[in-house]
Amino acid sequence: MNKDIKSIAIVRLSALGDIVNSAVVLQFIHEQFPHAKIDWITEEVFAPLLQAHPLINNIHTVNLKKLKKQKSFTLLKETITYLNSLEKFDIVIDIQGLIKSSIVSRIISKNTHGFDKNSIREPLASLLYKTSSSIAYDENIVKRNCFVVADALGFEIDDKMLLNKSAVFPHATYPHAKSDKKNVVIVIGASWESKKYPKEDVVKLCNELKQNCLIIWGNEEEKEDGMWVCENSQYAILAPKLSLVELISYIGSCDLLIGNDTGPTHMAWAQNIPSITLFGPTTTRMIYETPKNIGIKSPSEVDIFKIDKNDFSINKIKIETIVEKAEELLNGF
Incomplete structure (x- = not known):
């Protein structure tokens, strides 16, 4: 494990369920690297979900759906310029494993990690990673998310840790109506x-x-x-x-x-x-x-x-x- 890592970027652009299932890694990273800053790159629409998370240092957003729809060169240039302006992280981990997420990761840093070509839905994405992890594509999705992050950082996330995890997101108590029913x-x-x-x-x-x-x-x-x-x-x-x-x-x-x-x-x-x-x-x-x-x-x-x-x-x-x-x-x- 490289304890010198001080800044980590997680790339998980979409979708809602996938971001929810990926965010569990934050608590495990923090346990191993308590002083590291963890940033998250996501689609703009999902930023509010992560905004108040105490373990995330900064959230950086892109709007690739808008970019795809408008096919605007100006917007493309602005997006690339913004990603290039981000700090140089010690490591960028692409949990999503798509060509679009690997491109975003590579623009941010050359020190990228993701799934290898045999573990990924879009094998071409693996060409943009400096290092990669091998895990069966048909493995449980939560275990895949945890494995690629833990493997990148040099530790292990096991079943006991997942079964005993803390709530992934901070939340207030919602006042449901009082009733004798559940x-x-x-x-x-x-x-x-x-x-x-x-x-x-x-x-x-x-x-x-x-x-x-x-x-x-x-x-x-x-x-x-x-x-x-x-x-x-x-x-x-x-x-x-x-x-x-x-x-x-x-x-x-x-x-x-x-x-x-x-x-x-x-x-x-x-x-x-x-x-x-x-x-x-x-x-x-x-x-x-x-x-x-x-x-x-x-x-x-x-x-x-x-x-x-x-x-x-x-x-x-x-x-x-x-x-x-x-x-x-x-x-x-």
Whole structure:
């Protein structure tokens, strides 16, 4: 381990769930390098999630989505100039492993570390790293994130450390309404339609649970679906509009979260809240399962090297199975 490292940059540009699952490394880096400054480079839209983190020295943002959409040479030049202006870090670690993230990393510094060509979705990205790590692409995503960081810095993050982790994000207590019922957050939205559990089944789930089922939403379409669920179940309650920071507190103050493979669902694991993640076109590889954070996979076969976004098998997950696991978790296993 190189204890002379004083400045570290983490590159994880997107998406929400991936940033949540990557941020766990901060506490382990700090344990090994308590005096090192840790900066994070991310897409502008996700900066608020990391803004108040006590272990992050600075957050640097890019807007690659805007750059791709506008195809502006001026914006490209401004982005490169900004990245070149950052301090020269002792090491830059690209957790994302895409060509875009490797380019960002290399602009910042030549002393970059990432996944090798056999461990990465876009092998060309590995050409821009000075050093690299080898780990199977189909390995658990949280373990991959931890391994590439720990390997770059010369220490190990093991299962015991992950099972005993502190909450990943600081958060305030959210004042859920006082009730004799448990507060169960239910995530209904996702980036892919095939990841969503049918709203009709969400209604049945709420009616079976008979708890305060708090339906969170992130856009108007999800809000409409959430309102429909609330209109059809006396146990469903529509959550208020929440910022990313408020969402962390909202989830961190609940008794259980049930959701699909998406960012808010991963926040429950991050904050050490019991959770059930429902999988259709993806697999339990996307979460770090613990006794109180479990995954339920649909019967479909998944090729993680070629994800089928038309796999709607999540709707085959039985409500009884979810309710059984939920009651176990709500009753303390």
